[in-house]
Amino acid sequence: MRKEAQTGVLLVNLGTPDSTAVPDVRKYLREFLMDKRVIDIPFLSRWLLVNGIIAPFRAPKSAAEYRKLWTDRGSPLLFHTEDLKEKLIQRLDTEKYHVEIAMRYQSPSIQRGLRALQKARVKKIIVLPLFPQYASATNGSVIDKVMEIVKEWQVIPAISYVPRFVDHPLYLQAWEDISAAYIEKQEYDAYLFSYHGIPERQIHKASCEGYCQLSDKCCARQTPSNQYCYRAQCFYNTRLLVDKLGLPAEKVHTAFQSRLGKDPWIQPYTEDTIRQLARKGAKKVLAFSPAFVADCLETTVEVGEEYKEVFEEEGGQQWDLVPCLNSHDTWVDCVKALVLEQE
Numbered sequence: 001m002r003k004e005a006q007t008g009v010l011l012v013n014l015g016t017p018d019s020t021a022v023p024d025v026r027k028y029l030r031e032f033l034m035d036k037r038v039i040d041i042p043f044l045s046r047w048l049l050v051n052g053i054i055a056p057f058r059a060p061k062s063a064a065e066y067r068k069l070w071t072d073r074g075s076p077l078l079f080h081t082e083d084l085k086e087k088l089i090q091r092l093d094t095e096k097y098h099v100e101i102a103m104r105y106q107s108p109s110i111q112r113g114l115r116a117l118q119k120a121r122v123k124k125i126i127v128l129p130l131f132p133q134y135a136s137a138t139n140g141s142v143i144d145k146v147m148e149i150v151k152e153w154q155v156i157p158a159i160s161y162v163p164r165f166v167d168h169p170l171y172l173q174a175w176e177d178i179s180a181a182y183i184e185k186q187e188y189d190a191y192l193f194s195y196h197g198i199p200e201r202q203i204h205k206a207s208c209e210g211y212c213q214l215s216d217k218c219c220a221r222q223t224p225s226n227q228y229c230y231r232a233q234c235f236y237n238t239r240l241l242v243d244k245l246g247l248p249a250e251k252v253h254t255a256f257q258s259r260l261g262k263d264p265w266i267q268p269y270t271e272d273t274i275r276q277l278a279r280k281g282a283k284k285v286l287a288f289s290p291a292f293v294a295d296c297l298e299t300t301v302e303v304g305e306e307y308k309e310v311f312e313e314e315g316g317q318q319w320d321l322v323p324c325l326n327s328h329d330t331w332v333d334c335v336k337a338l339v340l341e342q343e
């Protein structure tokens with residue numbers, strides 16, 4: 001008889017629509033944007049904004065964007081997470097570990113993943129949100145959802161969470177291994193690290209406990225008091241990668257993409273930075289997207305296609321994007337290490 005696994009591992013990414021059909025995209029946007037940690041305004045205002053404006057108007061546009069990205073295997077965000085799981089299973093002792101994946105929004109759900117672990121009778125659950133830098137809207141939301149589900153169980157197992165892994169040596173090594181092919185081949189005029197943005201108020205509200213002034217004095221330095229400031233973690237991530245990859249610091253830029261709505265989001269905005277770079281004469285740019293571990297709409301389409309167009313419109317000539325970690329071997333080693341370090 002097969003021994004029961006002792007430890008369950010739940011790898012959780014953000015989520016993606018079930019298909020590129022407009023109703024599926026609308027359903028996804030509704031679930032995602034009705035999360036109070038994502039659009040952090042009072043319920044009624046959020047409901048009106050999401051159901052009255054964003055979902056109806058954005059869904060058809062987003063569906064068209066998703067069609068550019070979709071493959072025979074569906075959404076890259078999902079199939080890269082599936083591949084990561086398969087490779088992780090090969091590296092772990094399957095007598096001891098039971099691995100499941102989940103998406104915070106849509107499918108496969110966190111509910112399904114946790115139930116599978118419950119059925120496997122694991123004694124302990126390790127939840128790994130697949131976001132290197134902690135944000136309330138991502139890691140915080142995953143942890144919140146897991147707690148909401150397990151609090152209803154008769155027997156609540158031991159649960160541990162990996163809150164962030166921005167400075168894990170194997171995470172940095174994985175970026176080095178993937179970008180080597182670009183960096184060794186040629187020197188670029190600029191290296192742009194573009195992270196997903198968040199509304200400024202989310203930094204003020206939670207991350208920095210009143211300390212963060214959103215200035216580079218605070219965010220460009222990681223200190224114990226701002227280690228959960230999302231913006232600070234992004235600057236820190238860039239700095240660690242500049243050291244690891246041996247990039248010329250004066251050519252490196254950090255910026256934030258994907259602003260939604262009219263409220264101020266954390267700056268500088270990627271689009272502004274690209275225009276400035278091109279206007280100052282940069283012809284060749286290498287872009288990185290280290291807030292994402294898997295290729296998705298925000299990397300392949302937004303950075304890889306839309307920002308490329310902006311750069312070319314301003315006179316830029318070569319725009320290269322380093323792919324995400326996906327299921328690269330060093331990244332799988334990193335995930336394995338993150339799991340074992342929880343034991």
Ligand SMILES: C=CC1=C(C)c2cc3[nH]c(cc4nc(cc5[nH]c(cc1n2)c(C)c5CCC(=O)O)C(CCC(=O)O)=C4C)c(C)c3C=C
Nearest residue numbers: 014015016038062077135137138196198260291296297298
């Ligand atoms: C680093 C991770 C992410 C943070 C932080 C984040 C915050 C955030 N996002 C929105 C709005 C949208 N994001 C969308 C897509 C999307 N976002 C992330 C990651 C983070 N989001 C990923 C991985 C993806 C891509 C999913 C995929 O299927 O490929 C979208 C949908 C696409 C679109 O219509 O543009 C929206 C909308 C907000 C408001 C927010 C606030 C904190």
Ligand SMILES: [Fe+2]
Nearest residue numbers: 014196258298
């Ligand atoms: Fe997003």
Ligand SMILES: [Fe+2]
Nearest residue numbers: 212219229232
């Ligand atoms: Fe900060």
